Amino acid sequence: MTSYRNKLVGGLVLLVALIGLGFAVKTSALTRRDISMDEEVAAWRDGALTALAKGATHAASSTVGMALTLLIPAALWLLHRRWDAVRTLLVMGGALAVAFVVKVAVSEHRPPRRLWVIPPDNAQSFPSGHTTVAAALALAVVLLVRGPLRVLVALAGLAVTAVVAFARVYLGVHYVPDVIGGALSAVVAALLACALMELPPVRGRLDALEAGSGGRGRHAGSRGR
Template identity: 60%
Template sequence: MTSRSRIVGGQILLAALVVLGLAARSATLTSADISLNEHVAAWRDPALTTLAKAATFAAQAAVGVAAALLLPAVLWLLRRRQDAVRVLFTLGGAMAIGYAVKIAVSEKRPPQRLWVIAPDSVQSFPSGHTTIAVALAVSLVLLVGSSLRLPAILVGMAFAATVAGARVYLGVHYLPDVIGGLLAATSAALLVSGVMQLPVARRHLDTLERGGPAHAAHANGSHISVRSAVQR
């Protein structure tokens, strides 16, 4: 995909996220969502509840923030600086988009009688846990080599699906909320990827990968010195 198509795709998903959020507040859709949550509540058992709570813990806001700070730091130290920038803005961008839309839409949580655990905020759309899970899954796929790409995709999809299902299962989100989380993270990933492919961004990222302006100037100076010596 070209940088333009990725940026446009990210904008389309972002628009779809906002439209879905506004639709989620309608009485008709809310009634259908509550009915679905009531059906899901009938499937609860101790083992599934334990799994759902573990999935929720693994994708909580603190995990997302820690990953957004620590992963880029580790990648930077490993001199994978473009990957560090990509992961930082993919995770940070996904959470920022999710939070902004959550405040703007301000959808109420499902009825308290359906809760297994207390939600961490009063707004329901989009699911922050699902947003973080999908963003982590995308980051995993971006970081592995081509030989591990397919396993990473499968693991990431399983993790994101488990977290999304857990949030509905625990009664703290509606189905559109977790779909919204998927849209928030995917739009952020596309926008970041598209912007990083722009020529001006590529130049800066290539310089960053080589060690920054100082390193580039030193390398250029060394090259000039060698060339002068050869000419003499």
């Protein structure tokens, strides 16, 4: 139960920090600083980098995120990895839900229109939904991988998330705190999802599902993660 409490408390603390960051960046002083940073990044623009940024932003769109949130757990379920399927659904779906709720609650304005390379998906800027999708996918995959390969997968996920985060700032549709908030949304969801799955009633039900599906008990090594 100590592991459960640590994850729960960690998730709730980061959630409070996420909301606090969202309201902090709405202050005029921080907004001026964020606009200045976006203007500096805009000075780096060239054709090849812009094409890369557009590709990264399309790959991490909300449509892609929602599709993966359903398809990956469905595939895992069919492979009789019921524990992993539920956890992946909670991590990715939870991340999208956290980002959406905070986005609506904070309702931060986008950077000035003159900085946009592409139009934003909606009017609210914090947190970045695209960064949330990338970070949530990275965390979900890391939790699925076991053994020495996990470190390499984690580094790859971190790199992909960083590329998407940079792309959103580069394209002028987000501030730096927005992409930080997107990553935090995914971490919050991952911690809370893992905490929920360690509750005895939930764990017992998942154990029964895994055993009934012919799973190899791989979930047992996942509880502490």
